[in-house]
Amino acid sequence: MFFRKAAEMPTAETALPGRAEQLPTAERHFVFDRPLKGPFTDGLETMVVGMGCFWGAERMFWNLGPDKVWTTAVGYLGGYTPNPTYEEVCTGRTGHNEVVLVVFDPYKTGYEDLLKIFWEGHDPTQGMRQGNDVGTQYRSGVYVTSPDQMAAAEATRDEFQRVLSSNGYGRITTEIIDAGPFYYAEDYHQQYLAKVPHGYCGLGGTGLSCPVGLKTG
Numbered sequence: 001m002f003f004r005k006a007a008e009m010p011t012a013e014t015a016l017p018g019r020a021e022q023l024p025t026a027e028r029h030f031v032f033d034r035p036l037k038g039p040f041t042d043g044l045e046t047m048v049v050g051m052g053c054f055w056g057a058e059r060m061f062w063n064l065g066p067d068k069v070w071t072t073a074v075g076y077l078g079g080y081t082p083n084p085t086y087e088e089v090c091t092g093r094t095g096h097n098e099v100v101l102v103v104f105d106p107y108k109t110g111y112e113d114l115l116k117i118f119w120e121g122h123d124p125t126q127g128m129r130q131g132n133d134v135g136t137q138y139r140s141g142v143y144v145t146s147p148d149q150m151a152a153a154e155a156t157r158d159e160f161q162r163v164l165s166s167n168g169y170g171r172i173t174t175e176i177i178d179a180g181p182f183y184y185a186e187d188y189h190q191q192y193l194a195k196v197p198h199g200y201c202g203l204g205g206t207g208l209s210c211p212v213g214l215k216t217g
């Protein structure tokens with residue numbers, strides 16, 4: 001995972017063309033044994049975030065357990081190339097980020113509770129990198145699907161910025177934008193650290209707490 005990649009986003013004109021067909025991926029969650037793809041049960045909601053290498057990021061959320069999270073998956077989002085491969089994303093010429101899809105029941109796990117894990121699980125001030133992983137695919141991002149999600153993401157960002165600033169950290173660089181298409185990553189990436197328990201994980205938080213009230217039941 002220690003690749004040196006472009007730290008500047010491509011444009012729609014310079015991005016790789018991609019393909020019309022979806023990439024094959026796993027059908028079921030390796031840990032929860034639930035469907036990886038929807039349509040999901042009515043009442044479930046989704047969160048999509050990027051916080052560095054998606055292997056370790058996904059594990060943070062499935063570690064909440066099947067009572068708190070319905071399923072998780074890794075994929076690509078935020079760029080231009082349709083249905084990209086991992087190798088294409090690694091070139092920095094797709095514009096996509098490595099992201100985690102979290103499917104959850106809002107009556108059991110609040111969106112803000114998941115954002116707390118997101119903010120505390122990585123350093124959101126690092127721009128186009130996370131630790132030793134450098135490139136546009138490792139940027140911090142929250143990709144929202146509703147005005148309520150946008151408001152929660154911005155509010156928790158502002159609260160965490162106050163904590164970070166008072167402890168000597170710089171400006172949060174997290175992009176908070178409307179979610180575009182989510183492209184599932186290849187089979188071997190899904191729940192990778194459950195399949196390879198001692199595999200690479202370069203994520204590291206700041207050690208600081210994001211002041212979000214826990215509402216999980």
